[in-house]
Amino acid sequence: MARNNTHTAQERTREFRAPEFLAWHVTQKGDKSFWNKVGAAWMHKDAKGYTLQLESLPVGGRIVLREPLKDTASPANDAGRS
Secondary structure, X not given: OOOOOOOOHHHHHHHHOOOOEEEEEEEEEOOEEEXXXXXXXXXXXXXXXXXXXXXXXXXXXXXXXXXXXXXXXXXXXXXXXX
C-alpha cells in the first residue's frame, strides 16, 4: 500500500521550523551538573503555550528548557547550555 504524503503547507512548515527551546535532563553529582538533551519545545501559533516533544523521559533530576545557541559549530550535546 502506498504511503499518503499529502501534508498541508502549515504542517510542512511546522515540521522544519527550529524549536524555540531545547529540553535538557540535568542531574547533579556532587558539585558537577550533567546535561543530556532529551527534546525540544515549539511555541503555539497563538503564542499562548508550547508543545514539548521529548525523545526520552528521565526518571530523576530535572528538565530545563533553554534557548538553542546561535553558534551551530558547537557540538550537538552542548547546544543551548551555558
